[in-house]
Amino acid sequence: DCVQYVCNNYGTNGTEGCSAHTIEARDLFDAVLADIRHYARLAVEGDEKRVRQLQQQLSSIGATEQKALEREKRKLSKRLGELDKLFSALYEDKVMERITKRNFDMVSRKYETEQAQLSARIEEIDASLAEKKTSDNGVTDFFSLIAGYADAAELSAAMVNALIEKITVGERVQKEDGTVEQTIKIYYKFVGVLSNELHIKVTKRYAAPLSPRRCQCCGAEFTPGSAVAKYCKPCAKKIQIRQSTESTRRRRAAARKAA
Known part of the structure; x- marks a missing residue:
């Protein structure tokens, strides 16, 4: 409290x-x-x-959606298998010169695009x-x-x-x-x-006002503003500035290291 x-x-x-x-x-x-x-x-x-x-x-x-996704995955996987067979047949047609290089390139690009999408x-x-x-x-x-x-x-x-x-x-x-x-x-x-x-x-x-205590930095007696206060106001300000400076230094050092 x-x-x-x-x-x-x-x-x-x-x-x-x-x-x-x-x-x-x-x-x-x-x-x-x-x-x-x-x-x-x-x-x-x-x-x-x-x-x-x-x-x-x-x-x-x-x-329900999980089952639908699993069905869709099976369908897509089946189509990928079909494309592998089509690629094999297409390559055989090219080797046997049953298809021109132009048509081979056009059809193979189409299959590759579909494979990537699947x-x-x-x-x-x-x-x-x-x-x-x-x-x-x-x-x-x-x-x-x-x-x-x-x-x-x-x-x-x-x-x-x-x-x-x-x-x-x-x-x-x-x-x-x-x-x-x-x-x-x-x-x-x-x-x-x-x-x-x-x-x-x-x-x-x-x-109720807290009892005076000793500053853990300079040792001076002060009236704390909260139950967890450890430092008098001047020391608290100095520590805050020092922590802020140190934090900035660490950020800059990390940035230089990353660069």
């Missing part, structure tokens, strides 16, 4: 890098925990219908079918993993590391009724985004 997350890019580069889009830690924790428990309950209850819906949601193709389409189908298989397996693995967190009372580091790839945080938006809302997206491991966006009503939590 009384702790906020702020965009690191904003903290390093200011408004030139990004906006702050600050979010209250407790608001974020509560929303993530509620989402994890929701899907954990689905896993525990064995809701096969919902699991299939998620598989279809995460895959670009459904079961091969490209087969690759597209294979990619779609592989994506669906990966998606189906991912959902199964995800539900097996998340089932153990149905009764979780608090969000832990172990839980986050096991289940979540990343979380993106949107800007704060003030609504007509005066409330402030913020959206987040949770990217789970194996499956990615399961809910389009989670909407959080921002709650401002005020804390």
